Amino acid sequence: xxxxxxxxxxxxxxxxxxxxxxxxxxxxxxxxxxxxxxxxxxxxxxxxxxxxxxxxxxxxxxxxxxxxxxxxxxxxxxxxxxxxxxxxxxxxxxxxxxxxxxxxxxxxxxxxxxxxxxxxxxxxxxxxxxxxxxxxxxxxxxxxxxxxxxxxxxxxxxxxxxxxxxxxxxxxxxxxxxxxxxxxxxxxxxxxxxxxxxxxxxxxxxxxxxxxxxxxxxxxxxxxxxxxx
Numbered sequence: 750x751x752x753x754x755x756x757x758x759x760x761x762x763x764x765x766x767x768x769x770x771x772x773x774x775x776x777x778x779x780x781x782x783x784x785x786x787x788x789x790x791x792x793x794x795x796x797x798x799x800x801x802x803x804x805x806x807x808x809x810x811x812x813x814x815x816x817x818x819x820x821x822x823x824x825x826x827x828x829x830x831x832x833x834x835x836x837x838x839x840x841x842x843x844x845x846x847x848x849x850x851x852x853x854x855x856x857x858x859x860x861x862x863x864x865x866x867x868x869x870x871x872x873x874x875x876x877x878x879x880x881x882x883x884x885x886x887x888x889x890x891x892x893x894x895x896x897x898x899x900x901x902x903x904x905x906x907x908x909x910x911x912x913x914x915x916x917x918x919x920x921x922x923x924x925x926x927x928x929x930x931x932x933x934x935x936x937x938x939x940x941x942x943x944x945x946x947x948x949x950x951x952x953x954x955x956x957x958x959x960x961x962x963x964x965x966x967x968x969x970x971x972x973x974x975x976x977x978x
Contacts, residue, residue, distance in 0.1 A: 840901030
């Protein structure tokens with residue numbers, strides 16, 4: 750998502766820069782090319798008026814031309830597509846609660862790391878031993894963030910996903926992972942002293958693996974609930 754947006758932004762910036770340089774060159778030619786201000790003859794008043802009109806209208810047309818793709822890009826950035834998976838992320842002190850509303854309607858919590866686990870997380874060769882969410886590759890994932898007591902920020906920079914969880918209302922965002930693998934983030938808001946040990950982990954898998962994971966986790970949670978009863 751970030752690649753096409755960045756390319757469009759550079760195209761717009763380059764277009765504005767080219768227009769500004771062109772106008773600056775024409776102004777420099779007019780300023781340094783005239784030795785004195787000469788009143789134009791009557792027969793030249795009409796062509797000069799047309800040139801003045803051209804100087805006024807041309808920048809407006811250029812601005813409209815480059816603003817159309819930019820406005821379109823901003824519109825589609827703020828418009829969320831239809832979601833394949835919806836996950837409600839609840840920020841708590843000091844852990845996350847994840848609820849899959851359209852993939853079996855189950856929820857679980859990802860506890861806060863200990864200092865030892867946090868050190869292990871920095872080593873990519875050792876897999877972390879805490880709960881994480883799993884999503885299918887190439888699918889649109891809608892994130893609904895809710896805060897319970899303070900402001901949290903659920904963020905995964907590698908996926909371009911960041912959303913604030915504010916008490917009192919819910920925020921919505923979405924992302925789409927294009928490659929399988931594990932992606933790591935953390936609470937990027939200073940929600941408390943050990944907030945760096947409140948990590949975020951997303952595992953991106955194929956659709957069959959995601960279906961198998963969801964079915965297995967639902968069965969595991971149902972068995973745990975039955976034992977408590």
